[in-house]
Amino acid sequence: MLLLPIVSVPSSWATTYYVATTGNDSNAGTSVDLPFRTIQHAMNKAVAGDTVLVRGGTYREQVEANLAGTADKPITVSGYASEVPIIKGSDVVTGWTQHSGAIWKKIGWRYNSQQVFVDFDARPGKSLQQIGMPSQYYTTWEYNKPVGSGLADMAAGTFYYDAAALTLYVWLADGSDPNKHVVEASVRRRLFFMHQPYIRLKGFMFRHTNSSAFAQQGAAVELSSNSVIETCDIQYADFAGLSMGYLQNNAHADHCNISNNGDSGVNAAGSTNFRVTNVTMNSNNYRNFNPLWHAGGFKGTAQAYGMIEDNEVGYNNGSGIWFDYANSSGQIVIRNNYIHDNGPVDSAIFFEVSNNGLIYNNVLVNNRRRGIYLSAANNARVYNNTIVGTSDRAGIEVAGMPRGSATLTNNAVYNNIVSHGTSQYDLYIMPDNGTTITNNKSDYNDFYRATGSISLWSGSSYSDLSGWRNVTGLDTHSISANPNFVAPTTPPSALNYAVMAGSPVIDTGTNLGSVVPYDYLLVPRPSGSAFDIGAFEAVSSTSGTTDTIPPLVIISSSVGVVDARGSIKISASASDNVGVTGMRLYIDGVLKASSTTARISYQWKNVTVGTHQVLVTATDAAQNMGSATTTLTVR
Numbered sequence: 275m276l277l278l279p280i281v282s283v284p285s286s287w288a289t290t291y292y293v294a295t296t297g298n299d300s301n302a303g304t305s306v307d308l309p310f311r312t313i314q315h316a317m318n319k320a321v322a323g324d325t326v327l328v329r330g331g332t333y334r335e336q337v338e339a340n341l342a343g344t345a346d347k348p349i350t351v352s353g354y355a356s357e358v359p360i361i362k363g364s365d366v367v368t369g370w371t372q373h374s375g376a377i378w379k380k381i382g383w384r385y386n387s388q389q390v391f392v393d394f395d396a397r398p399g400k401s402l403q404q405i406g407m408p409s410q411y412y413t414t415w416e417y418n419k420p421v422g423s424g425l426a427d428m429a430a431g432t433f434y435y436d437a438a439a440l441t442l443y444v445w446l447a448d449g450s451d452p453n454k455h456v457v458e459a460s461v462r463r464r465l466f467f468m469h470q471p472y473i474r475l476k477g478f479m480f481r482h483t484n485s486s487a488f489a490q491q492g493a494a495v496e497l498s499s500n501s502v503i504e505t506c507d508i509q510y511a512d513f514a515g516l517s518m519g520y521l522q523n524n525a526h527a528d529h530c531n532i533s534n535n536g537d538s539g540v541n542a543a544g545s546t547n548f549r550v551t552n553v554t555m556n557s558n559n560y561r562n563f564n565p566l567w568h569a570g571g572f573k574g575t576a577q578a579y580g581m582i583e584d585n586e587v588g589y590n591n592g593s594g595i596w597f598d599y600a601n602s603s604g605q606i607v608i609r610n611n612y613i614h615d616n617g618p619v620d621s622a623i624f625f626e627v628s629n630n631g632l633i634y635n636n637v638l639v640n641n642r643r644r645g646i647y648l649s650a651a652n653n654a655r656v657y658n659n660t661i662v663g664t665s666d667r668a669g670i671e672v673a674g675m676p677r678g679s680a681t682l683t684n685n686a687v688y689n690n691i692v693s694h695g696t697s698q699y700d701l702y703i704m705p706d707n708g709t710t711i712t713n714n715k716s717d718y719n720d721f722y723r724a725t726g727s728i729s730l731w732s733g734s735s736y737s738d739l740s741g742w743r744n745v746t747g748l749d750t751h752s753i754s755a756n757p758n759f760v761a762p763t764t765p766p767s768a769l770n771y772a773v774m775a776g777s778p779v780i781d782t783g784t785n786l787g788s789v790v791p792y793d794y795l796l797v798p799r800p801s802g803s804a805f806d807i808g809a810f811e812a813v814s815s816t817s818g819t820t821d822t823i824p825p826l827v828i829i830s831s832s833v834g835v836v837d838a839r840g841s842i843k844i845s846a847s848a849s850d851n852v853g854v855t856g857m858r859l860y861i862d863g864v865l866k867a868s869s870t871t872a873r874i875s876y877q878w879k880n881v882t883v884g885t886h887q888v889l890v891t892a893t894d895a896a897q898n899m900g901s902a903t904t905t906l907t908v909r
Contacts, residue, residue: 288323288347291316292354295331306354313337313351313361322472323347330357334365336462343472345500353477355880363462363494363511364391364482367442368453376449377428383435383442386487387459388512388536390433390444394458394481400534400560401460401510402444405434408561411490418564460484460512468498468519476504476877483511486536491568493517493541497525504528504877512536512561518545518580527553536561539590540572546604548580557589565592565619572596579604579630584871588614593624594641600628601652608633610794610809610871612768617642618666625651627680634658634790635809637768643667645692648685649674656687658790658799660771660808661695662759668699669721672714675704687716689780689790691757691773691808694724703748705733718780719752720807728754753778757808760895767870768794769855769895772810780807795853796872813853813895824900825850825872825892827857845875848892848900860889 289304293316297309303316309329310316314337316326322344330353343349353359367390370378388408389401405422414420421427425434431447442459444452465480475495485492493514497503499522508515508530515532518525521544531554532539539555542548555571563569570592572582578600587594594613597606606628613622613636622641625631631654638645638661645661648654648671661669669692675682682704692700700721704711721728727737730749736742739754755778762770772795790799797811830845844861848854854872858865867876874890884907891901 288325289320290325290327291319292327292329293333293359294329295333296329313359317341317349317351320349320351322349325350325352327352327354328357328359328478329354330359332360332362334362334462336363336464337361337466339466339468339470339473339498342470343474345472348472348474348501350474351476351478352474352879358477358479358507360479360481361465362458362481363465363484364389364458364460367457367459370444370452370457372451373443376430377425377443377445378452379444380442382440383459384440385442385459385461385484386435386437387433387442387461388484388486389460389482389510390442391458391482391510392446392452392455394510395456398510401512402431402433402447404561405432408486411486416490416564416567417562419562458482463488463492464496465494465511467496468501471499471501473498473501474504475502476506477879478506480506480508480515481510483513485511485513491537491541491543494535496520497522497527499523499525502526502528503530505530507531509534510536514538514541515558516540518542518548518550518578520544521546523547525549527551529553533557534560537563537569538571538573538592539587542572542574542578542580544576545574545578545580546602548578550580550582551584553585555585555587555590555594557591559591562591570594570596570616571613573598574600574606576600577602577604579606581607581609582611583607583609585611586614587611587622588616590616592616593620594622594638596621596624596626597628597631598624598626603630606631609635611636612639613637614639614641614766619643621645621647622661622664623647625649625654626674627651627677629653631655632657632789635792635794636660637662637771637794637809639663639766639768639771640665644671644697645669645695646671647674648672648682650677650680650682651685652681652683654685655789656685656690658689658793658807658809660691660693660757660810662691662693662771664692664695664697666697668697668702669695671699671702672716673702673704675711681710681712682714683710683712685714687714687719689718689807691720691722693720693722693757697729699729699731699735701730701749703732703746705746716748717751718807719749720757720778720780721752721754722756724756751780753780760813768809769853769870771808772813772853772895773808775812777812779812794871796847796849810853823851823894824898825854825894827890827892827900827902829888829890829902829904842878842881842906843875844878844888844906845873846890846902847874848872848890850892850894850898850900852895854892855895857890857892860887860891862886863889 559569621644
């Protein structure tokens with residue numbers, strides 16, 4: 275039985291403010307019946323320990339957190355109960371007049387709007403295509419493929435802003451009258467900006483920004499030091515969805531969807547000790563910024579460092595995860611991510627002029643250009659990754675020199691699977707020059723192509739491991755064998771790339787276990803005669819046999835009150851002989867959370883008094899289901 279501690283909270287300790295679209299900022303705001311109208315008004319009132327609860331609905335405002343929380347009393351800003359408020363950086367545009375044919379105009383429009391959406395709430399999707407350059411902050415390097423340059427270049431599905439005439443033009447995709455639609459144009463630079471530390475933001479949707487009109491870069495939501503964003507959805511911002519905070523420390527993004535943004539999903543410029551966990555970063559850079567400048571799922575720059583773990587990063591127009599000049603002494607950890615279908619440039623994981631990377635246990639599938647690229651990087655450890663189906667350049671590349679004063683030293687590429695690629699090279703390592711390029715090692719890897727010979731390069735090209743070893747001294751223990759993956763499913767997932775029992779084995783002794791103690795499925799490394807290459811230990815093959823052992827599920831018994839409303843974190847883990855493929859968490863029969871890994875957690879807000887049943891289920895690769903239940907009593 276889980277018992278919720280009984281906590282008496284003095285009224286002077288914390289205040290809860292309420293916000294609703296039907297409210298008024300002249301209200302007291304301290305009851306759900308008399309809410310404020312704007313989130314900003316509530317944020318101007320909230321001090322350390324206070325909570326702001328926002329009812330569902332659309333809020334068109336830029337929210338600034340100007341007051342700080344503390345470590346033990348953060349300011350919490352959350353959706354009310356199960357309601358999901360939406361903050362938009364756009365305004366509805368009305369009063370269109372016909373310009374010519376299917377082109378309509380809004381005269382007296384003061385904003386250089388970067389996005390124009392038509393009937394977005396009914397059919398969420400991309401903005402109309404912008405004609406010309408975004409603003410004076412961009413050159414043809416940053417935005418090298420503008421569509422047209424002026425009014426004469428308009429076509430169906432486009433918009434154009436004439437700054438001199440203060441006129442916004444649109445040509446809807448079907449040529450219809452915009453007065454018969456809901457047309458929203460972006461006007462606000464940011465949606466939520468944390469100027470002060472210790473802010474907790476959860477349960478919001480964020481849509482539409484106008485960052486590119488004000489500066490070269492910007493994000494819809496910008497975090498501050500020691501702040502958290504969780505269970506939020508950030509989409510269709512004109513540049514980035516989320517910033518981990520410029521020169522901020524210890525910010526955390528967890529269980530968010532940050533996708534379909536104009537340039538990138540998550541940015542971290544000078545951010546230190548940050549964490550990005552369980553975040554979906556898909557289909558970013560829809561505005562087609564130059565992906566060799568700044569675009570993709572994640573980009574960390576200016577000596578940023580932190581952890582990127584358990585995320586899905588896919589279908590981005592650019593690199594999946596990119597660190598650029600992140601060359602401080604801080605540790606960068608990229609682990610347990612599913613990174614797929616990114617490109618056309620430059621890499622699933624791009625580690626450029628950066629230091630001290632631990633890049634392990636990632637599953638990289640069907641990425642273009644490169645799988646993992648260490649470009650003028652130092653002290654990076656690339657361990658136990660599974661890299662499948664890379665096209666164009668290389669599965670793994672250690673190069674990027676010469677590069678000014680940068681060096682390429684002390685990098686290690688061990689225990690990776692590079693398979694089924696069609697790229698020019700499976701592995702490319704620049705040869706040692708004794709000065710700026712030294713001590714780059716590769717071993718205990720599996721290089722495999724379904725058709726044709728493998729391709730390795732270090733000064734010369736090699737099509738087999740024997741010649742490669744003799745000349746370079748690299749990959750003494752590596753092999754070239756079919757890794758024998760689990761049969762694919764629809765839709766595909768990282769779990770398709772676990773290797774089956776009976777695959778070739780490399781006995782690596784300690785297997786660098788001090789760095790990679792567990793594989794993607796939380797099996798300890800090494801584990802007997804397990805296949806220790808790649809992101810997964812060997813799983814038992816169910817072909818010809820019947821596995822009947824269900825997963826073992828353990829629910830954490832630790833609970834705690836984290837705010838005056840009694841928010842409880844419920845966690846569970848599962849283990850199984852053939853691997854856990856999914857978990858679900860129910861409270862009183864209602865599904866609250868799901869996971870595709872062997873771990874799951876849920877932050878239960880607004881806990882009610884009474885007895886509640888918690889059920890957690892887990893499914894294994896053979897479709898067996900295990901479960902555990904517990905009773906949670908709240909008094």
